[in-house]
Amino acid sequence: MSVLSKLSKLEEIEDLRTVWPHEAQDFTPWLAKEENIEILSDAIGIDISINETESSVGDFSLDVLASEVGTDKKIIIENQLEDTNHDHLGKLITYASGKSANIIIWLVKHAREEHKAAIEWLNNHTDDEIGFFLCEIKLYRIGNSDPAVKFEVVEKPNDWTKEIKKKNNINETQQQRYDYWVAFQNYAFQNKEFSRNFSRRSPSFDHWMNYSIGSSKYWISVGQLHSRNEITVEFSINKDKELFRSLFANKESIEKECELNFEWKELPEKKSSRIITKCNVDFKDKTQWNNQFEWTMNAMLKIKKVFKKYI
Numbered sequence: 001m002s003v004l005s006k007l008s009k010l011e012e013i014e015d016l017r018t019v020w021p022h023e024a025q026d027f028t029p030w031l032a033k034e035e036n037i038e039i040l041s042d043a044i045g046i047d048i049s050i051n052e053t054e055s056s057v058g059d060f061s062l063d064v065l066a067s068e069v070g071t072d073k074k075i076i077i078e079n080q081l082e083d084t085n086h087d088h089l090g091k092l093i094t095y096a097s098g099k100s101a102n103i104i105i106w107l108v109k110h111a112r113e114e115h116k117a118a119i120e121w122l123n124n125h126t127d128d129e130i131g132f133f134l135c136e137i138k139l140y141r142i143g144n145s146d147p148a149v150k151f152e153v154v155e156k157p158n159d160w161t162k163e164i165k166k167k168n169n170i171n172e173t174q175q176q177r178y179d180y181w182v183a184f185q186n187y188a189f190q191n192k193e194f195s196r197n198f199s200r201r202s203p204s205f206d207h208w209m210n211y212s213i214g215s216s217k218y219w220i221s222v223g224q225l226h227s228r229n230e231i232t233v234e235f236s237i238n239k240d241k242e243l244f245r246s247l248f249a250n251k252e253s254i255e256k257e258c259e260l261n262f263e264w265k266e267l268p269e270k271k272s273s274r275i276i277t278k279c280n281v282d283f284k285d286k287t288q289w290n291n292q293f294e295w296t297m298n299a300m301l302k303i304k305k306v307f308k309k310y311i
Helices: 023-030 034-044 088-099 113-124 159-169 173-187 194-199 243-246 251-258 284-308
Strands: 010-012 047-058 058-069 074-083 102-112 131-141 150-153 209-210 218-225 232-240 263-265 274-281
Touching: 023 034, 023 047, 023 058, 023 218, 034 047, 034 102, 034 150, 034 209, 047 088, 058 088, 058 232, 074 088, 113 131, 113 150, 113 209, 159 284, 173 218, 173 284, 194 284, 218 284, 232 284, 243 251, 243 274, 243 284, 251 284, 274 284
Parallel strands: 074 102, 102 131
Antiparallel strands: 010 131, 047 058, 058 074, 131 150, 209 218, 218 232, 232 274, 263 274
């Protein structure tokens, strides 16, 4: 029998409540699980760490209060298993204000045109520190298979518009960082192995970029230090000194398997711990960028593969 004759039809499940009957009791707890918030993180390109569900805002309750891994930018998520409406848009603004949020995410069954326009307007009239995402929740199945979820981003911050607003406020070094991150990602995500292991992130003017590796407790951070002509790739650990110590106990094996030397920084006075490898480079010589990108990619892949064996 031909393989093609076995192909099934992908069907959309229109009624989200057949899977999640209640927003607060079913969808929000489901979303807050690490493996599920990771799906949303990949869709919007931001690593999300859950802080609290049903978080109080005056007399109201915000569905999810979260933060961006590595930056602690505040994220709020409002869920709606129906079409968008004015009531939820008002709540979104209220919660954003009450929590001083940097990233605002509205998850809905269907986004009406007037609310798409409202989110677009908000993105065009706020500064670079604020971003609004409007995402539709989609459910699919093949035959009698279990449902599969997908978050489709229908409105997001207009990076180009916001960068134009910032151009008068950035210095030469910040612009160099941004250009380098754009070039790195354009190069790296042509590699199939790299693109299978990491999700593309929005480039910024910061000297670091964070990449999720499946947990909000740890991630890989890449840095460009122009003052020292160094690229750094590090395994960052958030609020877990025991994890750092267990890895440090296997320092010799980890470094041998990675074929890299690391600086091991527990940083007992801080929340995070860092395990860092470095490479000396010349950022100004663009003919060497591809070689730098190759080193960075290889270090990231080795760290992800090896470190997760010891966790």
